[in-house]
Amino acid sequence: MDPVQEEVHRVESDAGERLDRYLARHFPEHSRTAWQHLIAQGAVTVNGRPAVARHPVQPGQIIAWPVGAAALLEAELAGQGPVEGPDLSHLVIYEDDAILVVNKPRGLVVHPARGHLGDTLIEGLLHRLTPSPEAPALRPGVVHRLDRDTTGLMVVAKTETARTRLAAALQVRLxxxxxxxxxxxxxxxxxxxxxxxxxxxxxxxxxxxxxxxxxxxxxxxxxxxxxxxxxxxxxxxxxxxxxxxxxxxxxxxxxxxxxxxxxxxxxxxxxxxxxxxxxxxxxxxxxxxxxxxxxxxxxxxxxxxxxxxxxxxxxxxxxxxxxxxxxxxxxxxxx
Missing domain, CATH: 3.30.2350.10 (Pseudouridine synthase)
Structure with a gap:
């Protein structure tokens, strides 16, 4: 089981270029607007710390952001964010007011990503999650994930408080x-x-x-x-x-x-x-x-x-x- 995964990029050159411009130039499949929104959400880190768009990149710095987040943000900006998908309640093996534990089958993508909107685990469980303005819109309830063709157990948070606490426990290996x-x-x-x-x-x-x-x-x-x-x-x-x-x-x-x-x-x-x-x-x-x-x-x-x-x-x-x-x-x- 993986925590929410990150893209990791090491800066090799281009000292002093703004972070948003650097990302848009090196990853042109996503717009500069999408990178700016992602940075503003605090989702892009430089050497482990949230950065601002005007941050001047330096060789050796490590830039990281959640896998698929830029593509998802592009979709959200276009009005194509996560939507409630087919009911996947049959995968739930435990549930209470705060969490779900599911047994994920092969072939099921965990969270929305490019090419996967409306057919993911999280979208199939949206009706069981408690909406929260503090929750990440792109990944409601996600604490960790399994690859599409890896099977087995995952925990999904039903509330933002539960998600935050589980994420903290995962970070300290509990x-x-x-x-x-x-x-x-x-x-x-x-x-x-x-x-x-x-x-x-x-x-x-x-x-x-x-x-x-x-x-x-x-x-x-x-x-x-x-x-x-x-x-x-x-x-x-x-x-x-x-x-x-x-x-x-x-x-x-x-x-x-x-x-x-x-x-x-x-x-x-x-x-x-x-x-x-x-x-x-x-x-x-x-x-x-x-x-x-x-x-x-x-x-x-x-x-x-x-x-x-x-x-x-x-x-x-x-x-x-x-x-x-x-x-x-x-x-x-x-x-």
């Missing part, structure tokens, strides 16, 4: 999220940390990559079971960068099976990445009560589970036992 991932090859060592900075791939802006000057990123993994050429991992995030798990595992030589962006694409019956957020734990933003949720992987994992067979279990830690139980259930369901 929201615990665990994934199961099927990958190519056998990681060595079998468990450990992947630590490498992540930023926009300079050769392909649709991808992220391990890059010098990227944002610190840390991923923990354990190998639970292996087969010839494949391994099932338990993965936990300490940070939450865009595509973090997928980028770190690919950089380590073990791309997620089915990943169309960082791996070989569809494989073993997976139409996209075999990555599922199966566990989510956090304290309730209003009551402080500890909440824990789990969700089994979707049915499109079953063909791979049956094809791979028993394999060799190489970890007996509690998280691996739980991951293996869910994977084994898929095998038995298809027997």
């Amino acid at each position: 929201v615990h999220r665990a994934y199961m991932a099927l990958v190519r090859g056998h990681p060595h060592p079998r468990e450990g940390w992947l630590e490498a900075p992540i930023g926009r791939d300079p050769r392909n802006r649709q991808r992220m990559a391990v890059v010098l000057g990227g944002r610190q990123a840390r991923t923990r993994y354990r190998t639970c079971r292996v087969w010839p050429g494949y391994a099932l991992l338990s993965v936990e995030l300490e940070t939450g960068r865009t595509h973090q798990i997928r980028v770190h595992l690919a950089a380590a030589g073990h791309p997620v099976v089915g990943d169309p962006l960082y791996g070989a694409g569809p494989e073993l019956g997976f139409p996209a990445q075999a990555l599922h957020a199966w566990r989510l734990e956090f304290h309730h933003p209003m009551t402080g009560a500890k909440l824990a949720f789990t969700a089994p992987p979707p049915e499109d994992w079953a063909p791979a589970a049956r094809q791979l067979g028993a394999g060799e279990t190489v970890c007996d830690e509690p998280d691996c036992r739980e991951v293996l139980a869910r994977f084994q259930a898929l095998t038995e369901a298809g027997a």
